[in-house]
Amino acid sequence: MTENPGQTKELGVALLGMGTVGAEVARILVENADDLAARVGARLVIRGIAVRNTERDRGLKELGLKKSLLTDDAEALVGRDDVDIVVEVMGGIEPTRSLMLSAFKAGKSVVTANKALLAEYTGQLADAANKARADLYFEAAVAGAIPVIRPLQQSLAGDSVELVAGIVNGTTNFILSNMAEHGDPYEIVLKEAGRLGYAEADPTADVEGYDAASKAAILASIAFHTRVKADDVHREGITGVTAADIEAAKAFDCTIKLLAICEKFTDASGAQRVSARVYPALVPVKHPLASVDGAYNAVFVEAENAGRLMFYGAGAGGAPTASAVMGDLVAAARNKVVSGRGPRDSAYAKLPIAPIGEVLTRYYVAMEVTDRPGVLSAVANEFSARDVSISTVRQQADTPDQGARLVILTHKAPDAALSATVEALKKLDVVTAVSSVLRLEGTND
């Protein structure tokens, strides 16, 4: 902290990145400077802004900031003596990770929104922060403005979290909500999402669930005090979800959502395991997550003592994400003022991560079958042969070629048994095609 005799104390901030979020962070730091100073007990002063291209106009003048704050030497900026806190909103893995390690080495605290980096390197970064007695905050990495990291890490620190189920990707939620509302097919709605700015030119990270998987890894790590990486997360995207699936879900009083699920459970041997998975799933319309529509995010939590909680809000966007960054920045700054620190990374539990095959889930299976006697018996036989109990069977209107559509909901069974059943169904003569396999979540059966 820089001491200015006779003046208010200052804390220096290095801003890495000046994209949508970075620009909003700079704006808030300038516009709310007095309030922030009162809340922190020191003035937050931007010492420099690291960008790739220092020539581009970034609206600094309108904010009353000097253009000379821009630098393309992020390493030098992070190392400056008058920088106390580094705000990383540049994204990417390298050189971002190295810059953060440099920051910790120099005793600076770091606030980041970088989910991909955290989902891979939280352990290394947290260790570096601990060694330096500095803070690593990352509320903005999951679900934008919605406070979810802090509630899990602090508010529920005396409880035992059993389930986190989140709608944490706005693009896919926009697509699925619109498919449900208008009955349009996936490809049409994806195009519309791109046109409206809800989907990127290459939507792979969103629609294939990579983005949600990173967030699931971060949420599971915190909820279960166990290191979970993106690769530990079972991942399925929404590209296979059809208008017919959404129709069928409605018939079961359900809607389809891309969920990031983090679950703690006791396996057959009595040991605790955790599971982290991302897939599109049927959710009963009465479940609080079912009504979270459009680009909104929500995170549903079940804890032993707190019971069922839900956090809802804007999951993306410059200003909402900047709000989360600013909350962390104020926390890190308050800690600098009192020479304290925030909650340390907690990974003591080291719970083993269960492969998807061992996880108990419910399946929704839609198939085209020949329309003759004995079909249901042959199909049901494949389920019972693998100890999978059927909850509901629904035969839908005959298809044009005189076949029929059979939709089955199962009770909970190990995912491996369910997926083996589906493979067996595909080989049955009476089954023309297994058109859809989705899970059903948010029920207690």
Added chain:
Amino acid sequence: MTENPGQTKELGVALLGMGTVGAEVARILVENADDLAARVGARLVIRGIAVRNTERDRGLKELGLKKSLLTDDAEALVGRDDVDIVVEVMGGIEPTRSLMLSAFKAGKSVVTANKALLAEYTGQLADAANKARADLYFEAAVAGAIPVIRPLQQSLAGDSVELVAGIVNGTTNFILSNMAEHGDPYEIVLKEAGRLGYAEADPTADVEGYDAASKAAILASIAFHTRVKADDVHREGITGVTAADIEAAKAFDCTIKLLAICEKFTDASGAQRVSARVYPALVPVKHPLASVDGAYNAVFVEAENAGRLMFYGAGAGGAPTASAVMGDLVAAARNKVVSGRGPRDSAYAKLPIAPIGEVLTRYYVAMEVTDRPGVLSAVANEFSARDVSISTVRQQADTPDQGARLVILTHKAPDAALSATVEALKKLDVVTAVSSVLRLEGTND
């Protein structure tokens, strides 16, 4: 902190009170001792439990706790050298306040669930905590297990909160939800709530809005960095809400909820003011708060950058409230371990509190009128005479005595103008009775 050479560090906890919440806190401290130790970095050990009657069996044996932990000398317990953190779940104003001040004087941190005490004495208690460089945490005082104090105080510390609107009283929400679902009158549902344990023998604090007003004062204080006391909160209860009101609300696609509203606004002179108020209000069914039913609580927040957020969960009950207490206890303990401290009380903004008359609200007015030409014109005239703009007029089915029921929704207007209009309506010849006056919240008109 007690140092045991060669052993894990210990932190001593004094538990004041052993009611529903206290018993759950003791249970969690015992059952989750190892996890808590790993999360805190020190073992949390109960040094004593202050109760009025030390003879009563409180299930300590089942928890493996010695009966000798019970004491009726709370002052001595709080003052013990081996007590680091005081958990106050005994309730009441005195001797509770004095005990908390003693705790701070001795450098101990305090975790409390005492909304009535906080709504009156937060300033004094926070000053004592600051002086001692100790922590005062109170997540459990508002909305049970739902993290709402910490999100407002920390997650949104870099944002500007504009509105907090909460369903923060489970008793009244149970009553209003049941009235809406079954169409039963208030008195019948209140009895049912009492029978099911959702309402106390004397339900005054809940149904007259005193409980919600305490919580509104706490929420407003934190959200606006301004000291707001329970007396500053405008308060109306739900005893006057009728089945007819709920019917009429449905006709406007609304439901009726008891809301605790904390709002920051700019007055006519351009100055910022805050308002805190509790009353039953019509809420559009599409608003996230409308679907919060039964004994659940929810807090809706609007902030300049974060946008709209909502926090939802169990608002009362032993285990949920204990979960919130435990989160605070872990936070206070972590701070003791690193000799740090949590966020200090922040009341720098000192915004003036607007009297209810100056607050802009929308009114719902139901009245019995004589069924003859010119009635609507006479009624409308009283609104326009006070610059109150009418949004919707609905004439309901004729009443048995050949009168009619007129229901009017207004646009936003100063509450004083609205209430003057209602007084004038009562004096009109054509108005037999003004049967109901409620506000409409959760719209942008």
